[in-house]
Amino acid sequence: MAAPSMAAALAANLPSAPVAPVQAAPKYEALPSSMAKLIDIEADIPLNIVQLDGLVVTKIIKHAREAPSTTAHGLLLGLDLDGVLEISNSFPLPHHGGDDGEKGSKSIARHQASMLRSLKEVQADDSVVGFYQATTLGAFFNQSLLETQAIHQEKLRHGGIVIIHDLSQTARGNASFRAFRLTAAFLDAYKRSSFSTSSLISHRLTFSSILEEVPLRIRTNPLLSSFLGSLTRSTKASSGDVPPANAAPASTLAPSFSVLDLNTTGTTRNLEQIVDSLESYRTEEGNLSYLSRQIARERAKADAYIAKRKDENQTRVAQGLAPLPEEDVSRMFKIPAEPSRLDSLVLLGQIDGYAKNLEVTASTGLVKMHGAKGGSGSDKA
Incomplete structure (x- = not known):
């Protein structure tokens, strides 16, 4: 039988590592809903x-x-x-x-x-x-x-x-x-x-x-800042014919000429959206006016019926007769509920948003058009 190696012998003589006692997992009780709001600082x-x-x-x-x-x-x-x-x-x-x-x-x-x-x-x-x-x-x-x-x-x-x-x-x-x-x-x-x-x-x-x-x-x-900085940093664009020392600087991002756009298309679309929103608001206001007139007519009929019944009861009481019983007017006349004006508020908010955007784009477009006109030399003609 082969003799055990030196490492195995030393390992056998070393004391065994102490075994740590297994601790039970802590148990957490759920907070009641009444206390959760108080603890949420x-x-x-x-x-x-x-x-x-x-x-x-x-x-x-x-x-x-x-x-x-x-x-x-x-x-x-x-x-x-x-x-x-x-x-x-x-x-x-x-x-x-x-x-x-x-x-x-x-x-x-x-x-x-x-x-x-x-x-x-x-x-x-x-x-x-x-x-x-x-x-x-x-x-x-x-x-x-x-x-x-x-x-x-x-x-x-x-x-x-x-x-x-x-x-x-x-x-x-x-x-x-x-x-x-x-x-x-x-x-x-x-x-x-x-x-x-x-x-x-x-x-x-x-x-x-x-x-x-x-x-x-x-x-x-x-x-992210380093990545954006690497995109905008100028680098030497070398080619086979031009030495790297004489190469023109280039950027990772392609040049953009969007600032030269006069943005006349966006202004036209903005005006179209404002006109459409105004038409929608006008239609909504027409519907609200129609419903308001309908409610006023039904209420006038109900008030007239109540006044007539009141006069009849006064006449019957004067004649010594028992007054007629009061009737539920809401069942006899279907008075519509007052319409909601939320749609009108939303449409007004849309018109306001379009108008503010038009104010910004139109002013910027005027400056660009004035600059383009001056740069083209048309003022000298």
């Missing part, structure tokens, strides 16, 4: 600013450019800490233009649950803090956006935020990102489902007081 700190990560900016721009329409939207993920809502990730939601509402909603819900479950498995941020919406020409007012934001502000802490990305501004080289949330007055009217004239007056609601803007800043990490 961050919920008492008001939200002051939204911080958008540079990666989220690139994701939103990419999704908006590749989307088949201007209705690109998705969810925002992050964390609110010490009054700052840090948005660190996002993912797009599918657009089902041809599907019916119920089928499309179920598909979006399944996609959302699948994405959040996958993010949780890889230990990424999976806390929904709001959503983003792509728009064009500055007009983002619509009922779908208001309803979605109302749901988020009811379920999410600090109400959630909607990020508006303007495609028309980004196409001109100005990345446009704005953060909004619904005002308390609009939320109160929305919960009551009351947007009548009296409700708007009591809540002091106009199209400009539906949303309130939250300050927004964009944060870029060092890696």
Whole structure:
């Protein structure tokens, strides 16, 4: 039998490693819902600013450019800490233009649950803090956006935020990102489902007081800043005939001449959208006027019937007869409910957005046209 090796002998003589006792896994009891709100200190700190990560900016721009329409939207993920809502990730939601509402909603819900479950498995941020919406020409007012934001502000802490990305501004080289949330007055009217004239007056609601803007800043990490710097840094473009020392400097990014565009096409489209919105608003106001006249006619009939019955009862009492019983006027006369003016507010918000965008683009276009006219030498002729 072969003699054991020196290493084996030494290993046999060494004392065995002490075995650590197995500790039982700690057990945590779930906090009751009544205590969870008291322990959540961050919920008492008001939200002051939204911080958008540079990666989220690139994701939103990419999704908006590749989307088949201007209705690109998705969810925002992050964390609110010490009054700052840090948005660190996002993912797009599918657009089902041809599907019916119920089928499309179920598909979006399944996609959302699948994405959040996958993010949780890889230990990424999976806390929904709001959503983003792509728009064009500055007009983002619509009922779908208001309803979605109302749901988020009811379920999410600090109400959630909607990020508006303007495609028309980004196409001109100005990345446009704005953060909004619904005002308390609009939320109160929305919960009551009351947007009548009296409700708007009591809540002091106009199209400009539906949303309130939250300050927004964009944060870029060092890696992204280094990448952007490498793209814009000039390099020596060498060729076979030209020595590297004499080569002309070149940039990784191709030159862009978008600033020389007079942008007359965008101005024309903006004017067309304003005219269409004004026509829609005029139609909506005509419908509201018709319904108001119909309500006034029915109320006049009901008041006339009540006055007639009152006179008859006075005559019968004077004659010593028993008065006629009072009847339910609401069953005899179908008085329509006062119409909602939410559509009018939304249309006014769209017109205001188009007008503000036209103000910016038209002023910039005038300066460019004046410069082009001066550079062409037409003033000297």
